[in-house]
Amino acid sequence: MRVAITRALPEATRTAERLRALGAEPVLAPLLTIAPCAFDANVEGAQALIFTSTNGVRTFAAVSPLRSLPVFAVGDATAAAAREAGFADARSADGNVSDLAVLIKRACDPIKGKLIHIGGAHLAGDLAGELVASGYAVERRIAYEAVAASALPAAFAAALDAVLFHSARAAETFVALGAPGAAELVAACISEAAADPLRKTAWKRIIVAPAPREDALLSALLQN
Structure with a gap:
């Protein structure tokens, strides 16, 4: 085949x-071709980072040495990429963005700081909407664009x-x-x-x- x-x-x-x-x-x-974008890599005050792709992990890791924050990833491949990049605490939802929202809500407290989602210009689902509706502060950082052929x-x-x-x-x-x-x-x-x-x-x-x-x-x- x-x-x-x-x-x-x-x-x-x-x-x-x-x-x-x-x-x-x-x-x-x-x-698609992945084109990195200039973005704000300052994550001070965040309780955790969110990645919904390996590209998000790679682009963040290329510009920031910080590896101390917990990472919440949409799937196993993204979590593995975070661990390979040096993040010791990387958890996988092993599913879609709704599964990821459930994982985050179980592990994070809205009063302990914002969540920063580092991803692409085009997103599937409404992860931020699901989290904001539960009282979380979510910042989205566009780290790359998937440019269509x-x-x-x-x-x-x-x-x-x-x-x-x-x-x-x-x-x-x-x-x-x-x-x-x-x-x-x-x-x-x-x-x-x-x-x-x-x-x-x-x-x-x-x-x-x-x-x-x-x-x-x-x-x-x-x-x-």
Whole structure:
């Protein structure tokens, strides 16, 4: 099975390694490019940091030496990236932003200081809204932007069996660029949010991972 990977580098290369280990043939076809932004890295007065992507961890770690605050991450990969960056206390919600909000509300006290969410310009869900509604002060710092491709990668001209979508933004970009050959392809999506933009066009099949994790995504694709 030849599978196009639409997520941005360098994460796409790690996904390719996992696919190859599972017996599939990965094809790098990133539809997004991560562009760091200038942002306020001063986190004085915060009780914890929130990361909803490995890109957020990487961009913060590149500009700040601070590693003493607890970290709350949306998933295991993001929490692992935080630990690799030197954060000793990094906890994973192992789910989506609603699961992350639940984890934070269990562990943090609104009166003990603000929460700082370091992420991208485009977000899925309303994490801040859920937390603010429970009395938390949340500051959002935009540390990077996922820039959409203006043309399809050449990889899409080759014969493919499936396309992986790790985000709604990548899915939206593919559709905006014409979704060539979709009727003959399987779309494997990490979440319903990532699948929704694809339903504007016809596919051979759309598969949604049973949990918003890459292992669940790859398993769902290769078992169908």
